[in-house]
Amino acid sequence: MQQTSTPSRFGGLYGRIRARFQDVPISAWLVGMLAAVLVEALIGRDLAYMLGLGNLPSFFGLSLIFKKWNLIPSIVVFIVVVYVLPALAAVYLVRWAMHRWRGVRGVAWVQRIPTRGYIIFNLAFVYVVLHLWAASSDYRLLVLRLLGVNIILTLSLNLVNGWMGEFSVSVAGFMAVGAYVSSVLMVWGFVNDDVFGPAVFPEAWAPYAFPLALIVAGAVTAFTALAVAIPSFRTRGDYLAIITLAYLFIVKSSIENIDFLGGARGFMNQPKVADSLLVVFLWTVLAVWVMHNYVTSTLGKATSAVRDNEPAAEMMTVNTRKVKMVAFLTHAFWSGVAGGLYAHIVGYINPGSFGLVKSAEILGMLYLGGLNSVTGSVLGTVLFTLLSEILRPLKLVKWMVIPVILIVVMIKRPRGLLGFQEIRLPFLERRARAEEEVSHAPAGD
Amino acid sequence: MSQVAQQLFNALQWGSFYALIALGYSMVYSILMLFNFAHGDVFMVATYIGYFVATLLLGLALSGSLPLSGVAVFVLTLLLTMFLASFIGIAVERVAYRPLRDAPRASAAITGLMVGIFLETLVLYLLGASRRNFPTLIEVNTFQLGPVQVTNLKVLTIVLAVVLMVLLHLFIRKTKVGMAMRAMSYDYAVIPLMGVPLDLIIAFTFALGSALAGAAGVLFGMAYPVLDPYMGVLIGWKAFVAAILGGRGSILGAVAGGFLLGFIEILVAAVLTSTMRDLVAYSIVLLILTFRPYGLFGEEHSVRLRL
Numbered sequence: 001m002q003q004t005s006t007p008s009r010f011g012g013l014y015g016r017i018r019a020r021f022q023d024v025p026i027s028a029w030l031v032g033m034l035a036a037v038l039v040e041a042l043i044g045r046d047l048a049y050m051l052g053l054g055n056l057p058s059f060f061g062l063s064l065i066f067k068k069w070n071l072i073p074s075i076v077v078f079i080v081v082v083y084v085l086p087a088l089a090a091v092y093l094v095r096w097a098m099h100r101w102r103g104v105r106g107v108a109w110v111q112r113i114p115t116r117g118y119i120i121f122n123l124a125f126v127y128v129v130l131h132l133w134a135a136s137s138d139y140r141l142l143v144l145r146l147l148g149v150n151i152i153l154t155l156s157l158n159l160v161n162g163w164m165g166e167f168s169v170s171v172a173g174f175m176a177v178g179a180y181v182s183s184v185l186m187v188w189g190f191v192n193d194d195v196f197g198p199a200v201f202p203e204a205w206a207p208y209a210f211p212l213a214l215i216v217a218g219a220v221t222a223f224t225a226l227a228v229a230i231p232s233f234r235t236r237g238d239y240l241a242i243i244t245l246a247y248l249f250i251v252k253s254s255i256e257n258i259d260f261l262g263g264a265r266g267f268m269n270q271p272k273v274a275d276s277l278l279v280v281f282l283w284t285v286l287a288v289w290v291m292h293n294y295v296t297s298t299l300g301k302a303t304s305a306v307r308d309n310e311p312a313a314e315m316m317t318v319n320t321r322k323v324k325m326v327a328f329l330t331h332a333f334w335s336g337v338a339g340g341l342y343a344h345i346v347g348y349i350n351p352g353s354f355g356l357v358k359s360a361e362i363l364g365m366l367y368l369g370g371l372n373s374v375t376g377s378v379l380g381t382v383l384f385t386l387l388s389e390i391l392r393p394l395k396l397v398k399w400m401v402i403p404v405i406l407i408v409v410m411i412k413r414p415r416g417l418l419g420f421q422e423i424r425l426p427f428l429e430r431r432a433r434a435e436e437e438v439s440h441a442p443a444g445d
Numbered sequence: 446m447s448q449v450a451q452q453l454f455n456a457l458q459w460g461s462f463y464a465l466i467a468l469g470y471s472m473v474y475s476i477l478m479l480f481n482f483a484h485g486d487v488f489m490v491a492t493y494i495g496y497f498v499a500t501l502l503l504g505l506a507l508s509g510s511l512p513l514s515g516v517a518v519f520v521l522t523l524l525l526t527m528f529l530a531s532f533i534g535i536a537v538e539r540v541a542y543r544p545l546r547d548a549p550r551a552s553a554a555i556t557g558l559m560v561g562i563f564l565e566t567l568v569l570y571l572l573g574a575s576r577r578n579f580p581t582l583i584e585v586n587t588f589q590l591g592p593v594q595v596t597n598l599k600v601l602t603i604v605l606a607v608v609l610m611v612l613l614h615l616f617i618r619k620t621k622v623g624m625a626m627r628a629m630s631y632d633y634a635v636i637p638l639m640g641v642p643l644d645l646i647i648a649f650t651f652a653l654g655s656a657l658a659g660a661a662g663v664l665f666g667m668a669y670p671v672l673d674p675y676m677g678v679l680i681g682w683k684a685f686v687a688a689i690l691g692g693r694g695s696i697l698g699a700v701a702g703g704f705l706l707g708f709i710e711i712l713v714a715a716v717l718t719s720t721m722r723d724l725v726a727y728s729i730v731l732l733i734l735t736f737r738p739y740g741l742f743g744e745e746h747s748v749r750l751r752l
Contacts (some may be wrong), residue, residue, distance in 0.1 A: 167551050231731075235738045238480065242689045243734065245682065246727040253724035356682065360558050367555045399566040403559035407541060410556045414548030 021091070028094035030125045032087035037132045039086040044136070051078055058139050059389050066393040127281050134277055144277055145345045147385050148284040149338045154365045154377040155291045156334035161363075162371035163295055164327045165307030166236070169359045170228055170244035171335050173251040174221050176354035178336025179343035180261055182217035183270050186210065186344070190271050195260050203271070210273040214283070214340045221336025222329040224251075229328035233321055236310075248359065255351040266350030267343075274344035283341060287334055292374050294330065303327050304372075364406055370416030375423040380416065447592030452715045453708070458599040458668070460707025461606035465661035466684035467691065467699040468613065469534075469654025475630040475694035475750040476650050479550055482557035483537050485681010486564040487655050491530035492579075492662035492672055493568060498525050499580050499663075519582040527659040534655025535648050543644070561681070568674040576673055579666035602664045609660055610700050613653070614752050617696070622649055630694055630750035686730060692743025697752050701741055706730070 045056045051074035057064055060083060061075040113121075134141040153171060160168045188196040190206040201209065231243050256264045274280060294300050302323045305313035314320050343349045361384075369380015387405065391398040409417060466488050473481045499522045506513040513521070541560045545553040586597045617623035625646045629636050637643050665680075666672060683706060691702025709729050714722045739745050 161551065167554065227731075231735060235734070238474075238689060238693070239734060239738055241480075242686055243731060245686065246731050246734075249723045249727045250731075253721065253727070257720050257724060356678065360562070363555055363558065367552065371551075396566060396570050400563055400570065403563040403566075406559045407556050407563075410548070410552050410559075411544040414545060414552040 024091055024095055025098070026122055027125065028091050028098075029087075030122060030129060031094055032090040033129045034125070034132070035086040035090035036083045037129055040082045041132065041136060044082050047078060047082060051075075053078060056136060058137055058143075059386065062390040063393055066391065123285060127278065130281070131277055141277060142345070143385065143389060145274065145280040146342070147381065148280040149342045149345065150362070150365060150381045150385060151284050151378055152287040152334055152338040152341070153362050154369065154381045155287055155374065156331045156338070157362055157366050158371065158373070158377045159291065159294070159303075159327055160331045161366060162373070163300060163303045163307060164324065166232065167238070167241040168228070168244040168331070169241065169356070169363065170225075170247040170251075171331075171362050172354040172356070172358035173244075173248040174225065174332045174335035175339035175342065175358070176251050176255060176349075176351065177221040177224055177332075178214075178217040178339030179349045179354070180255060180267065180339075181220045181336070182213045182340030183267050183343045183349060184261070185213040185216060186271050186273065187267075187269055189213075191269050193269050195262075206271045207273050207279075210279070210344070214337045217340045218333040218336040221339070222333040225328050225332030228332075229325050232324050232328065248356065252351045252355060262350070264351060266348055268348045270344045270347055272344070272347070274341055280341060280345070283337065287337070288374060288378065291334075295372075295374065299323065299326065364402075367416050368406055368409055370413075370418035370421070372420045373416070373418040373422055376416055376418030376421070379418055379423070383417075448715070450591070450593045452711050454593045454595060454599070456708035456711040457603045457704060458707075459711055460687075460704035461602045462661050462665050462680065462703070463684045463687040463706050464606050464700040464703025465609065465657045465664075466680065467688035467703045468610065468657050468696060470685055470688040471691070471694060471696065471699040472626070472650050472654050472750065474688070475748045476626055476633070477542070477647065478633075478748065479542065479553050480557070480685065481537070481542070481651075481654075482554055482681070482685070483541070483560040483564065484557075484654065484658060485677040485679075485684065486561040487530065487533050487537060487677070488658040488662055488665075488681060488684075489674065489677030490533050490564055490568060491526055491655065491659035492666050492676070493572070493577070494529050494533075495522060495526040495659065495663040495666050496577055496579050496672060498522050498529070499582055499666075503580050503582065515583060522582060523660060523663050526663050527656040530659030530662065531652035531656040534651040534658075537655075538648055538651040543647075561678070565674045565677070572674070576671050579670040579672060581670070582667060598668055602668065605660065605664060606700070609657060610696060613657070614696055616653075617750060618752075622646065626650055627750045630748055686727075689743075690730060690733060690740055692740030694744075694748035694750050695740075695742040695752070696750070698740055698742035705741070 040056075048054065048056050048061075053061060053064060053071060053074055057075075057078070061078050064071055064075055130144060134144050153175065157168070157171045160166050184196070186206065186209070187193050189201050189209060190199050190203050192198045228240075228244055228247050232240050235243070255261055261267055295303070302313065302318045305316065305318055306320050306323050310320055313323075339354075365381045365384040366377060367380070368384055369378070370376030384402075387402060388398070391401055394401065413419060466484065469484050469487075470480060473479060473484070499518070502511070502513065502518045502521055502525075505511040506515075506518050537557075537560055541556045542553055545556055583598060583601070587594060588597075589595075617627060625636070625641045626649070628639070628641065629643075629646060629650075636646070684703065687702040687706040688699050689702070690706060691698030691700070706726070709726045710722055713725045713729075717725060734740075737743075
C-alpha cells in the first residue's frame with residue numbers, strides 16, 4: 001500500500017488543499033459528514049440559540065446572512081463548530097487510522113472490496129447521512145426530495161440538450177404528463193375520490209404499486225414524446241425548439257380542458273407514497289446510474305456523434321433515427337417519472353406549475369452544472385437549489401441575483417461549470433488503476 | 446360571413462403586435478444566428494417606458510405647460526418610446542450577448558432567458574405589484590366599415606405595423622447600415638474584413654428591433670391598458686413562434702407569421718371555446734411546420750435578411 005503523493009495538477013490554494021486531502025477515501029469524507037450531522041443533532045439547536053441565531057438554521061445558517069447582517073460572526077462560529085470542525089476531525093481521524101493500521105492484514109482486505117460493493121456501501125452511507133440531516137426538519141426533507149426530482153429532470157434534459165445537442169424546452173410538458181398519469185393511476189387505485197370512485201385496491205398496497213405507476217407514467221410520457229421525436233428526424237435546431245415549445249403549450253392547454261383531471265383548478269388527493277426520503281433517493285440513484293450507463297455506452301457515443309455531425313455519423317453506420325428516438329423517449333420517460341414523484345411529494349398539481357417558467361428553471365440548472373456531464377447535472381441542480389434556498393430571505397431580489405449569477409457563469413464558462421467534464425474522484429481513480437495493474441500483472445508473479 | 450370578416454379584422458390587429466415583435470427576433474437571428482429570448486421582456490419594459498412617457502406628456506399637455514393636442518401627445522409618446530426602447534436593446538446586447546459571441550448559441554439563448562427573468566423581476570421590484578394603467582391618449586371611436594365593426598385604435602395599430610414594416614424594408618434596402626446588416630446575414634465572418642464596424646451594426650440591429658418592440662408596446666398599452674411585469678413572456682414566446690413560422694431572416698415572413706399566428710389564435714377562439722385556443726392553435730402551427738419545416742418564407746440553408 002504505497003503512499004504515492006502525485007503533485008496536483010491544480011495550482012494555488014485549491015491545488016494545495018487538494019494535495020493535502022489526496023489520499024482521503026470517500027468513506028472518510030462521509031464519516032466526516034456523519035460526524036457533522038451528529039454534532040448538529042446533539043448541540044446544534046442549543047448552540048444556535050446561544051449564539052442568537054434563533055432556531056436551528058435550515059441550511060447551514062447561510063440564509064441568515066441575508067436576514068440580519070450583524071449575525072455574521074455568530075453564523076461563522078456556528079458553521080465552524082458544528083460542521084467544519086467535526087468533519088475535519090473525523091477525516092483526519094480516519095486518515096490517521098488508515099496509516100496506523102495499513103500494515104495490518106485486515107485493512108488490506110478492505111482495499112480489495114470490489115468497486116461495485118464499495119459504491120453501494122458509500123451510497124447507503126450517503127443516504128444515512130441525508131436521512132439524519134433531514135430528520136431535524138420537515139422543510140429539509142421537502143427540499144431534499146424536490147432536489148432529487150430536479151436532479152432526475154436535469155439529467156434527462158442533459159441527454160437531449162447536451163448529448164444530442166438539440167434545444168428542447170418541453171421538459172415541463174413531459175413532467176406534467178407524468179405527474180397527471182401517475183396521479184390518476186394512484187388515486188384511482190388507492191384513494192376514495194369523488195371523481196375516480198372508491199379505491200380499487202387496498203391502501204396498504206399503494207407504496208408497492210407506486211414504482212409501477214411511475215413506470216407506466218413514464219411510458220405514457222415517452223409515447224407522447226413521439227410527437228416531438230418524429231419531427232426531429234427531419235428538422236433540427238431552432239425549428240425543433242419550436243416544436244418542443246408547441247408541445248409544451250399543447251400539453252398545458254389539453255390538461256386545462258380535460259375536466260376530470262381538474263382542469264385549471266388542479267388535481268389533489270394523491271396518496272402519500274413519496275413522503276420518505278428513501279423512495280426519492282432510490283429513484284434518483286437509479287436515474288443517475290441509468291443515465292451514466294446510457295452516455296458511456298455505444299448508444300451514448302452514437303448520440304454524441306449525431307450531435308457533432310449527423311451526416312458523418314450516418315456514414316459511420318449510426319442509425320440516426322434510432323438514436324434520436326431513444327434519446328427523446330428516454331428524456332421523456334425520466335421526466336415523466338420525475339413528474340410523478342413531484343406530484344406525490346407536493347400532493348397537488350395544476351397545469352400552471354408546468355409552464356415555461358419550470359422549463360426555464362430546469363434549463364438554468366442544466367446550463368449551470370454543465371452540458372454533457374452527469375456529475376455536472378447533479379452539481380448544477382444542487383447548487384441552484386441551494387442558492388435558491390439560501391437567497392430566500394432576499395425575496396424578490398433573489399430572482400435578480402440568480403439570473404445574474406447564471407449570466408456570469410455563462411460568460412465565463414459557456415458550456416456550464418462542468419461542461420463536457422466529470423468530477424474525478426482521485427481515490428476511485430487510483431483504485432481503478434490499482435485494479436487494472438493487478439489484473440494485468442503477469443501470471444506466476 | 447360578417448363574423449369571419451370581423452374576426453379577420455381582429456386578427457389583423459392582434460397579429461400586428463406579434464408581427465412587430467417577431468421582426469426584432471428575425472433581424473437579430475439573421476445576423477447573429479441567435480434567438481434573443483429577452484426580446485419579449487424588452488417589449489414589456491418598452492410598454493412601461495411608454496406608460497411613463499405618456500403619463501408625463503399627458504400631464505404636461507393637460508396642465509397647459511405644453512400646448513399639445515391628443516394626437517401630438519400620441520405621436521411624441523410613440524417616437525420617444527421607440528427611441529428609449531432601442532437603448533434597452535443595445536444594453537441587453539452589450540451586457541449579455543457580446544461576451545458570448547463565440548460561445549455556442551444555446552448558451553447565449555440561456556443568457557437571454559436569464560436577462561428576461563432579470564428584467565421582469567427588476568420591473569416588479571421597482572414598480573411594485575400594483576397594476577399600472579396606460580393612459581388614454583386617443584379617444585376610441587367605433588364605426589362600421591361594411592359588415593365589420595372597427596375602432597380607430599385597431600385601424601391605427603394595423604396601419605402603423607404595415608408602415609413600420611415598409612420603412613424597415615426601405616431602411617434595409619436603401620441605407621448603408623441596412624446594407625451592412627444584409628451583408629452580415631449573408632456572411633458574418635467577412636464583414637470586419639470589409640471595413641464594417643461589427644459592434645456598431647449589431648448594436649444597430651438590436652436597436653431597430655427594440656424600437657419596433659417599443660412601437661408595439663405603446664400600441665398594446667393603448668389597446669389593453671393594464672400593464673404587468675410578466676406580460677412580455679407569453680407574447681414574446683408567441684412572437685418567437687411567429688418569426689419561425691414566417692421563416693427566419695425574412696421581414697415579410699416575420700410579419701406574415703405574426704398575422705398568421707394572430708389569425709389562427711383569434712379564429713380558433715371564435716370557433717371553439719377560448720380554453721382550447723392554445724391547444725388547437727399550436728397543433729395547427731405544428732402541422733404547418735411539418736409541411737413547411739422552414740416556415741412560410743424561409744429557406745433551408747440561408748438566413749439572409751430580406752423582405
